[in-house]
Amino acid sequence: MENMCRRIEEHLLSLHSLVNNVKDIGYATLCSNRRIPITAYNQAYRVNVTESEAQKLITDVIGYYKSMGVNPCFVVSPATRPSTFANSLLDAGFKLVLEEDAMVHEGESKNFRGVPDVNVVSSDGSLLDVWTDVNMKGFGIPVVLRDAFLDMFEKAIQYKGTKSYLGYFQGKPAGVCGLVSFNNVGGIFSVGTAPEYRNKGVATALLQKAIADSLTMGNSLLYLITTKGSDAERLYTSLGFQVAYTHRRYQLQLQKQ
């Protein structure tokens, strides 16, 4: 499990390096995106320190994110060292805010049938505006962040290992997802369906396409990350994804003035 976790975290590092700012401080990786104040884009992860160094790392990371005006957040996974690191975070005033499952898909894209009324296309730069708008609707992202998201997705699609998909329901843009591959590891990101098109099989069709393409590309591992116990997790399970491990987000609880 730890090995799988390291491969996935390595993939996340490659992905973040593509679209966000990444600072590798040797014993942790600090990812940030000042324009997108969401924890998934502003997190410290791949922590590997001794117990005696943990406190200094936490202090340094708090300083780093606070200097950017961002609330510090750590991701603790089965590969995090020391294994007691979560306790150090709690002692330092952090709180567990989210549990996420890394899910992997192994084997064939079996029994996949077309979904009625849904058509999936591989989108390119010419569809980036539509793709971004559907993504933002799917995730309920405020319009004020549109330019920042557009820039980020533009960087992602310039990489040759990226495939982005746009799903149409009865001819209308309805859902999106992306597949990004590095070193034979594929990661599925940004699975989102606009609220008015949900429960019609749009995400199912998008994921079927991404799974099939990942196999065709020769990826030996395909994963995605989702909120533990979410509706999305149920959908991914029905498509053959299985939970590999859980990681936890800890965020500093800022003192009220």
Ligand SMILES: CC(C)(COP(=O)(O)OP(=O)(O)OC[C@H]1O[C@@H](n2cnc3c(N)ncnc32)[C@H](O)[C@@H]1OP(=O)(O)O)[C@@H](O)C(=O)NCCC(=O)NCCS
């Ligand atoms: C999670 C999400 C992407 C699912 O998108 P969706 O297009 O509604 O997904 P689908 O329609 O393919 O599947 C949803 C459910 O509808 C069912 N369904 C599929 N086709 C259907 C059809 N034609 N008629 C009725 N139900 C159908 C699926 O079996 C699935 O059932 P389940 O919830 O019991 O597993 C969507 O809810 C969303 O965008 N959520 C917000 C963003 C988010 O959380 N994304 C996931 C990030 S990891």
